[in-house]
Amino acid sequence: MRAYELVLVLKTSLSEANRKKLLETIKSFLPELKIVKEDEWGQKPLAYSIKKEIAGYYLNWIFELKAELPKDFEKKLITNDNILRHLLLRKK
Numbered sequence: 001m002r003a004y005e006l007v008l009v010l011k012t013s014l015s016e017a018n019r020k021k022l023l024e025t026i027k028s029f030l031p032e033l034k035i036v037k038e039d040e041w042g043q044k045p046l047a048y049s050i051k052k053e054i055a056g057y058y059l060n061w062i063f064e065l066k067a068e069l070p071k072d073f074e075k076k077l078i079t080n081d082n083i084l085r086h087l088l089l090r091k092k
Contacts, residue, residue, distance in 0.1 A: 001064040003036070003091040008077075009056035009084040012043050019057065022082055029073055030065060037062040050084045062091070 008026075010019060027033055041058035050056070069090075077086045 001034075001066060002069070003062065003064050004069065005087075005089045005091055006061045006063070007087040008059045008061075009046075009050075009086070010059065011051075011053055011082050011084060012055045012057050013053075014057070014082055018082075022080070023059070026077070029070065029076055030063070031070070032066045034064045035061055036064060046084075051081075053084055056084050 010022070014022065027035075037060075039060040041060060043055055043057050045055050046053065069088075074086075074088060077083055077088075
């Protein structure tokens, strides 16, 4: 099993239902996903504006995958307009 940590910064203009739908979409990108820990840090101000947003909604996931991370996973995160920033780390 490979362990990863993913921090997402989402637009604050997303409704709760749209945020949950987006997170389910992200989970569907990852085959055989096992989430170890899921933290919602909530809305926090940004140090500088990103895509004309001055605040972001922060989420932190620690998850495990049996297989490799899909090669196009980060590209899908980058192309989504509702995700302001992300940080993906592989844990040892």
